[in-house]
Every structure is written in C-alpha cells, then in structure tokens.
Amino acid sequence: MQLTYNTQDYSSAGYTEPNDSGLTGFGRQVVNEMAKLEMVVDLSHVGPKTSEDAINHAPEGKPPCFSHVPPSGMKEHPRNNSDHLMKLIGSKGGFVGLSQFGPHMKKDNDSTINDYVDALDYVIGLIGEDLVGIGSDASEGHGMLSEFMAWCNKDKGYARQLTSWGS
Structure with a gap:
C-alpha cells in the first residue's frame, strides 16, 4: 500500500511537496502497523526524505518497496528515485519495480524496450538481480x-x- 500519493498526508510527504518534511510520528505508527499486518509499504510516490525515513524506520525483515519507479541516475525527474535511495532499500532487502512510464524514462515518450532493459540493468547493477523487477505504472482504459x-x-x-x- 502506498504511504502517500504525491502530496502531504497525515503520515508522510509526497514527491510533489515543496518541503519534504519526512515521516511523521503517525507515519511511524502506520509503518509499524503495516509490518504487523504483513503489508508492504510502497514508497513510489513519496518524497526522498520521507522515503529514507520510512526505509530506516521499517522493522527488521519488513522492508518497504518502490513498486514502480525509474532511476534518476538515468534521467533526473522529481518522480524518479536516486541511486542512494535504491541502494538503501536494497540494503534492507526491499524490492524495486521499474516503471516504464514514458515521461519519466530516459528518452521520454520516445523510449523503447531497449531503454527499459537499460534501466533494469542499471538498477540491477546497484542492488542485484534478486531485488529488481517490472513495476507497471499504467491505468488501463x-x-x-x-x-x-x-x-x-x-x-x-x-x-x-x-x-x-x-x-
């Protein structure tokens, strides 16, 4: 379940917030409760400071994930995640699903399947093949x-x- 979607809520700040204030006290409770319920915390639309807070706060053996993000190491975009965050989530055993959403890809909407494979290879190089997969980001219909x-x-x-x- 996503911790937030793009903006600030009671638990956390999304990536569109001008001031990413990090995980709130209530957000820490949410992360803890989700871990108890065996729910994975998805940080795909969360701001970088909040993502780092949530990754560091997650209970041992209950890592969050980025279910659908591209790497900012291949294209700088506020929605894309840094190598630092991908390595941090990988160090905790968390999954990174790579999105193929055109505007966030290396060549925008002109990106090809080869560009997507390059992105997969790039993140595999950061955290290993066992923690990387396909992360769909489409609203069918x-x-x-x-x-x-x-x-x-x-x-x-x-x-x-x-x-x-x-x-």
Missing part, C-alpha cells in the same frame, strides 16, 4: 488526457493541479 488522470493529478483528487498530465 484511462488515456493520459482522461477525466480519471486529471483527477489523479490534483491534490487529493480535487484541489490544486500537481502535474500537467491529464489537463
């Missing part, structure tokens, strides 16, 4: 300009516009 995508890319689904996708 919802095009980029759909009403659904417009809703997803607004703060809490109705407030400020977060990205230009879907608008």
Whole structure:
C-alpha cells in the first residue's frame, strides 16, 4: 500500500511537496502497523526524505518497496528515485519495480524496450538481480488526457493541479 500519493498526508510527504518534511510520528505508527499486518509499504510516490525515513524506520525483515519507479541516475525527474535511495532499500532487502512510464524514462515518450532493459540493468547493477523487477505504472482504459488522470493529478483528487498530465 502506498504511504502517500504525491502530496502531504497525515503520515508522510509526497514527491510533489515543496518541503519534504519526512515521516511523521503517525507515519511511524502506520509503518509499524503495516509490518504487523504483513503489508508492504510502497514508497513510489513519496518524497526522498520521507522515503529514507520510512526505509530506516521499517522493522527488521519488513522492508518497504518502490513498486514502480525509474532511476534518476538515468534521467533526473522529481518522480524518479536516486541511486542512494535504491541502494538503501536494497540494503534492507526491499524490492524495486521499474516503471516504464514514458515521461519519466530516459528518452521520454520516445523510449523503447531497449531503454527499459537499460534501466533494469542499471538498477540491477546497484542492488542485484534478486531485488529488481517490472513495476507497471499504467491505468488501463484511462488515456493520459482522461477525466480519471486529471483527477489523479490534483491534490487529493480535487484541489490544486500537481502535474500537467491529464489537463
């Protein structure tokens, strides 16, 4: 389950927040409870400081994951994760699923399957093949300009516009 989606909530800060304040006290409780319930904490849309806090706070043997992210080592984008965070999550045994979402890939929407394989190889080089896989990031039946995508890319689904996708 995602800890947050793009913005600040009671537990954590998303990657679109101008001030990534990190995991809150309530967020620590959420991470602990999810571990008790055998739920994996997904940090895919979480800010970098909050991600690091959550990875370091997670109970031993209950690592979080990045279920669908590209590496920022191949393209700088606020949604992509740094080598540091990928290595940190890998050091705890956490999974990294690589997204193939065009705007976040090396060549944007012109990226090919070869570019995706390069991204897989890149992250495997950081944390090993056992912790890396395919991380789908698609909303089947919802095009980029759909009403659904417009809703997803607004703060809490109705407030400020977060990205230009879907608008």
